[in-house]
Amino acid sequence: MTKRATWQREAVRDALSTSEGFVSAQSLYGALRESGSPIGLATVYRALSDLAVGGDADSLQQEGESLYRACTPGSHHHHLICRNCGLTVEIEADAVEAWAASVAADHGFTQPSHVVDVFGLCAACQRLG
Amino acid sequence: MTKRATWQREAVRDALSTSEGFVSAQSLYGALRESGSPIGLATVYRALSDLAVGGDADSLQQEGESLYRACTPGSHHHHLICRNCGLTVEIEADAVEAWAASVAADHGFTQPSHVVDVFGLCAACQRLG
DNA sequence: CCTGCTATTGATAATCATTCTCAGCACGTG
DNA sequence: CACGTGCTGAGAATGATTATCAATAGCAGG
Ligand SMILES: [Zn+2]
Ligand SMILES: [Zn+2]
Ligand SMILES: [Zn+2]
Ligand SMILES: [Zn+2]
Numbered sequence: 001m002t003k004r005a006t007w008q009r010e011a012v013r014d015a016l017s018t019s020e021g022f023v024s025a026q027s028l029y030g031a032l033r034e035s036g037s038p039i040g041l042a043t044v045y046r047a048l049s050d051l052a053v054g055g056d057a058d059s060l061q062q063e064g065e066s067l068y069r070a071c072t073p074g075s076h077h078h079h080l081i082c083r084n085c086g087l088t089v090e091i092e093a094d095a096v097e098a099w100a101a102s103v104a105a106d107h108g109f110t111q112p113s114h115v116v117d118v119f120g121l122c123a124a125c126q127r128l129g
Numbered sequence: 130m131t132k133r134a135t136w137q138r139e140a141v142r143d144a145l146s147t148s149e150g151f152v153s154a155q156s157l158y159g160a161l162r163e164s165g166s167p168i169g170l171a172t173v174y175r176a177l178s179d180l181a182v183g184g185d186a187d188s189l190q191q192e193g194e195s196l197y198r199a200c201t202p203g204s205h206h207h208h209l210i211c212r213n214c215g216l217t218v219e220i221e222a223d224a225v226e227a228w229a230a231s232v233a234a235d236h237g238f239t240q241p242s243h244v245v246d247v248f249g250l251c252a253a254c255q256r257l258g
Numbered sequence: 259c260c261t262g263c264t265a266t267t268g269a270t271a272a273t274c275a276t277t278c279t280c281a282g283c284a285c286g287t288g
Numbered sequence: 289c290a291c292g293t294g295c296t297g298a299g300a301a302t303g304a305t306t307a308t309c310a311a312t313a314g315c316a317g318g
Contacts, residue, residue: 004285004294026275040297045276061190064305065275080236089236099225100247107209107218109249116245118229120238133265133314155304169268174305193276194304260318267312278301285294 003050008039012047013070016057021086022067022079060117082122091118132179137168141176142199145186150215151196151208189246211251220247 015032016023023031029044048068051057058071058079069088071077078096080089096116104112144161145152152160158173177197180186187200187208198217200206205226209218225245233241 002294006285006295008296024275038297042277042298043296046295061193064190064193064195066193080232080238082238083242091232093228093232096225096228099222103209103220103222103247104249108252109209109211109247110255112247112249113212114245114247116243118232118238118241118243120233120241123237126239131265135266135314137267153304167268171269171306172267175266262317263315265312265314268309270308272307273305275304276302279299280297283294283296285292287291288289 008043009047009050011037011039012044013051013056016048016051016068017070019069021081021088022060022062022069023086024065024067026065028068060115078116078118080118080120082125083119084121084125084128087122087124137172138176138179140166140168141173142180142185145177145180145197146199148198150210150217151189151191151198152215153194153196155194157197189244207245207247209247209249211254212248213250213254213257216251216253 011032012028015028019028025041025045025048028048029039029041032039032044048057048059048066051070052059052068056070056073057068059066059068060079061067069079071090075092076097078091078093080091081087100114100116101112104110140161141157144157148157154170154174154177157177158168158170161168161173177186177188177195180199181188181197185199185202186197188195188197189208190196198208200219204221206219206221207225209220210216222245229243229245230241233239
């Protein structure tokens with residue numbers, strides 16, 4: 001018997017999918033409490049971790065904290081992220097995948113994985129100066 | 130009057146350059162104390178931060194902590210890192226640089242930057258199975 | 259070689275995100 | 289509906305990093 005369904009897990013999943021870009025566990029917890037949910041902080045951390053492991057969310061580390069985002073399940077992709085407002089665009093690039101794999105192989109490394117993120121200022125944030 | 134020269138900063142620079150791969154501030158501090166240096170922990174953190182800002186060291190976040198490595202100054206490059214022993218190989222890939230820049234531009238993002246790291250198991254660590 | 263100004267240092271406390279603990283609760287099966 | 293076990297959450301614990309702040313030590317001038 002593994003992974004029971006609880007309203008807490010669904011609440012986290014929903015809150016995550018209504019976010020535009022990447023959010024931290026802390027801010028997601030804050031948003032949930034704001035909206036009246038009595039969910040606990042530890043539970044938010046556990047739910048996000050589970051979503052990431054299960055492939056329903058992507059995560060990245062920024063300034064010492066983990067950020068999460070609901071992503072199209074089952075597809076490997078990367079992100080273009082506005083470093084001001086967090087707006088995120090999913091990116092697919094087979095060329096980069098192939099490059100990463102060949103770089104590892106060329107140096108005798110096995111079980112390759114990679115971290116690829118592109119940051120910038122989105123059009124909207126540029127206008128705000 | 131900025132950035133005075135102290136033996137502490139040099140000690141950190143030296144310790145970093147004698148390390149094979151990426152190391153944490155904590156472990157570098159430990160190594161320095163092991164070798165008899167009376168340097169303080171806060172100073173190690175400050176020195177590493179300065180080196181990274183000055184372009185003499187690269188850093189990456191792994192499992193919630195910052196890792197540092199002495200790198201060839203002034204040259205933009207990425208890393209292939211053994212996730213077991215930390216062995217690191219510097220890699221240059223103009224194709225990836227161009228890809229990152231064009232992806233940002235295509236979506237109207239300016240001031241692009243990127244994080245690209247490849248991980249794997251090095252030949253030596255594979256044998257240890 | 260002295261002097262003064264000020265950046266730097268380091269022991270310690272303070273932050274902050276994340277994880278652990280564990281008693282009480284609730285999902286899902288029968 | 290009853291039971292067994294996974295799940296929850298308040299609070300403590302952990303661990304990395306940063307802030308404090310008095311004492312120290314580069315370094316430019318004289
Ligand atoms: Zn933006
Ligand atoms: Zn990829
Ligand atoms: Zn290795
Ligand atoms: Zn690059």
